[in-house]
Amino acid sequence: MIALWMYLLVAAALFCIGTYGVLTRRNAVSILMSIELMLNAVNINLVAFWRYLTPQNMSGQAFSAFVFVIAAAEAAVGLAIIISVYRNRKSVIVDDVNLLKW
Amino acid sequence: MITINAQSIAFILFSLFILGGGLGVVTTRNLIHGALYLVLSLFGVAGFFVLLSAPFLAAVQVLVYIGAIAILIIFAVMLTRSMTSLTEAFNRQWWLGALVGALLFVFLAAGIILPVWGAGSAYAGQPVSEVVATTTDLGVALVDGNQYVLPFEVASLLLTAAMIGAIVIARDDE
Numbered sequence: 003m004i005a006l007w008m009y010l011l012v013a014a015a016l017f018c019i020g021t022y023g024v025l026t027r028r029n030a031v032s033i034l035m036s037i038e039l040m041l042n043a044v045n046i047n048l049v050a051f052w053r054y055l056t057p058q059n060m061s062g063q064a065f066s067a068f069v070f071v072i073a074a075a076e077a078a079v080g081l082a083i084i085i086s087v088y089r090n091r092k093s094v095i096v097d098d099v100n101l102l103k104w
Numbered sequence: 105m106i107t108i109n110a111q112s113i114a115f116i117l118f119s120l121f122i123l124g125g126g127l128g129v130v131t132t133r134n135l136i137h138g139a140l141y142l143v144l145s146l147f148g149v150a151g152f153f154v155l156l157s158a159p160f161l162a163a164v165q166v167l168v169y170i171g172a173i174a175i176l177i178i179f180a181v182m183l184t185r186s187m188t189s190l191t192e193a194f195n196r197q198w199w200l201g202a203l204v205g206a207l208l209f210v211f212l213a214a215g216i217i218l219p220v221w222g223a224g225s226a227y228a229g230q231p232v233s234e235v236v237a238t239t240t241d242l243g244v245a246l247v248d249g250n251q252y253v254l255p256f257e258v259a260s261l262l263l264t265a266a267m268i269g270a271i272v273i274a275r276d277d278e
Contacts, residue, residue, distance in 0.1 A: 004115045005230070007216050009152065012119045014212035016126050016145070018205045023130035025201030031180055035129050035142050038173065042122075042149045045161075053156040057236045060245035064252045066161055067242070070168055071259040075266030077173045081180040082274035088184040089276070097195065 009050035017043035030084045030094045034077065041073045115155060121148030135181045143174045160239040 016039055023036025045066050052062020088094050125145025132138045146169040153162035195201075245251045 004112060004155070005220075007220050008115065009156070010216045011213060012122060012152075014209060014216060016122055018209035018212070019123070019126040019130055021208055022201050022205035025204060026195055026198040027130065028195050029135065031135055031177060031184070032129070032138060034180075035138060035177060038142065038169070038177075039126050039129060039145060042146060042169075045165075046149060046152055049153055049156045049158050049161060053158070053236070054231045057157075057231055057233050060237055060242050060251065063158055063161060063237070063242050064245055064255075066158075067164070067246070068255060068259050070161075070164055071263055074168055074173065075263050077176055078270040079266050079273070081176055082270035084180055085183055085274045094184045 006050060006054040009046060013043040013046040013050070016040075016046070028095050028097060030087070030096050030099075031081075033096065034080045034084070037080075038073060038077065041069060041076075045069050111155065114151065118148040118151035118155070121145065121151065136178065139174055139178045139181060142177065143170050146170050146174065157236045160242055 020036045020040035020043060023039065024033050027033050027036065048062050048066045048069065056062065084094055087099055091098060093099070122145050125141045125148060128141030129138050129145065132141060146165060150162045150165040150170075153159070153165055246256045247253050
């Protein structure tokens with residue numbers, strides 16, 4: 003069977019790809035997609051540790067379910083904010099949204 | 105190290121889906137393509153959940169992520185026309201971001217691999233038990249007063265508040 007560290011390695015790689023996307027993309031929708039990637043990496047880790055270490059205890063899957071809820075809420079609010087920003091500034095490039103920048 | 109069987113082939117295939125899709129999301133200029141790459145990556149994660157014997161989470165992954173969030177993102181891309189106005193996909197510090205991502209991966213990989221490096225057969229990396237809690241147990245755990253009923257209710261409240269908030273924010277105030 004697949005060893006635990008392989009799942010963790012794939013999840014780590016996915017998390018770092020998401021980090022790169024969040025740090026470098028200029029489009030707000032792209033940044034949101036990268037955040038979804040990072041949340042998925044966390045989910046893989048939670049479920050992998052649950053399966054390999056405590057498969058009879060529901061903690062890992064329950065936490066993963068809560069991450070789903072948070073991700074859905076985050077996507078809904080984030081996209082609403084993006085649409086609102088676009089309506090006001092005609093742009094979704096995060097560099098252009100600098101009203102609060104000192 | 106990996107014996108070739110259906111499970112390891114599926115693992116490699118889903119890993120390729122996840123990482124290839126993820127790289128596509130962060131590199132492509134066309135946001136619609138990016139959203140489709142995201143769907144590929146999320147599908148790979150659903151496959152991982154099946155491999156990890158969490159079928160309920162795999163179904164939720166397909167329904168919520170691929171069915172709802174990806175569609176929501178495509179809607180947002182279309183509503184903001186952000187794919188046509190895009191001249192430069194990356195900001196000026198893209199090399200710094202790549203460096204941070206690569207360094208983070210190196211440290212994470214060291215933290216994952218070093219503890220099991222050279223352990224050989226002493227570390228089998230196998231599950232402690234083949235008896236796995238089922239979806240029924242998950243459902244019971246989420247409404248059991250001794251387990252997760254309070255976080256479950258709080259999550260429901262958060263989701264309701266987020267939906268109302270999203271409608272209020274995105275609404276056109278005349």
